[in-house]
Amino acid sequence: MMEAETVIAIRGLTNRFGKTVVHENLSLEVRRGEVLGVVGASGSGKSVLLRSIVGLMTPSVGEITMLGTDVLGASVAARAGVSARTGVMFQDGALFSALTVRENVEAPMRETLSVGAATRRALADLRIALVGLPPTAGDLFPAALSGGMRKRAGLARALSLDPEILFLDEPTAGLDPISASAFDTLLNSLREALGLTVFLVTHDLDTLQATCDRIAVLAERRVLVTGTMAEMRDVDDPWVHAYFHGPRAHAALAAVGEY
Ligand SMILES: Nc1ncnc2c1ncn2[C@@H]1O[C@H](COP(=O)(O)OP(=O)(O)OP(=O)(O)O)[C@@H](O)[C@H]1O
Numbered sequence: 001m002m003e004a005e006t007v008i009a010i011r012g013l014t015n016r017f018g019k020t021v022v023h024e025n026l027s028l029e030v031r032r033g034e035v036l037g038v039v040g041a042s043g044s045g046k047s048v049l050l051r052s053i054v055g056l057m058t059p060s061v062g063e064i065t066m067l068g069t070d071v072l073g074a075s076v077a078a079r080a081g082v083s084a085r086t087g088v089m090f091q092d093g094a095l096f097s098a099l100t101v102r103e104n105v106e107a108p109m110r111e112t113l114s115v116g117a118a119t120r121r122a123l124a125d126l127r128i129a130l131v132g133l134p135p136t137a138g139d140l141f142p143a144a145l146s147g148g149m150r151k152r153a154g155l156a157r158a159l160s161l162d163p164e165i166l167f168l169d170e171p172t173a174g175l176d177p178i179s180a181s182a183f184d185t186l187l188n189s190l191r192e193a194l195g196l197t198v199f200l201v202t203h204d205l206d207t208l209q210a211t212c213d214r215i216a217v218l219a220e221r222r223v224l225v226t227g228t229m230a231e232m233r234d235v236d237d238p239w240v241h242a243y244f245h246g247p248r249a250h251a252a253l254a255a256v257g258e259y
Pocket of ligand 1: 017020022028040041042043045046048049
């Protein structure tokens with residue numbers, strides 16, 4: 001079998017804030033087409049890792065290659081070229097409250113695509129339909145949306161430029177279990193339809209079970225272990241054991257008949 005292409009390679013990453021060392025010599029690879037779930041205790045540096053990769057912060061030390069570009073050493077233009085091939089959905093959706101959903105989805109296009117207003121609008125409406133929002137949602141402001149709809153709107157904006165890699169920070173946090181499960185289903189169908197690579201930060205064991213090919217555990221300032229959900233159950237580490245054998249893990253696995 002051919003090895004899948006590596007689309008993100010992180011080597012020797014160190015992040016510190018003053019005396020706090022969040023990451024030290026961290027390495028991780030993400031392969032094309034996979035959904036990689038990133039888990040770890042609160043404060044283990046999941047968000048800092050995501051922010052380092054997408055260029056929202058500059059790591060103290062290390063190398064990050066994304067889609068073949070050394071992003072930390074790249075020119076602003078090269079960096080922007082890589083960003084245009086990725087989409088990011090932040091935990092609260094991070095929508096502009098003064099813009100409608102459609103305008104939010106159009107925002108990344110305005111900076112990157114040289115297309116007219118009508119085409120931009122049509123592309124935005126396609127994304128809105130893709131994430132399962134009704135056509136009327138395009139004219140609404142974020143404040144008028146339910147939590148689940150706001151997540152979908154954030155996802156539509158992350159998909160604005162038809163990205164190859166999608167970054168999701170806690171996409172199901174704050175959703176009721178039915179909405180969370182609907183989001184997992186949506187992610188699976190989009191991933192299939194669009195051939196996405198997904199970097200997913202989550203605490204949600206049901207989401208890990210339902211969507212991820214591989215899991216990376218952040219602990220001790222690095223990626224302690226990577227593997228499938230099943231492999232995580234055999235990892236000999238107190239945090240990993242507690243997380244993947246706790247009552248919530250049992251419930252998540254029981255739901256799919258694996259326990
Ligand atoms: N801009 C910053 N300045 C100083 N410290 C920061 C900054 N951003 C993050 N940190 C620190 O880095 C550590 C990791 O934070 P991060 O938000 O990545 O954790 P996390 O794993 O995403 O946690 P959670 O699961 O609670 O969201 C924390 O100790 C945090 O206080």
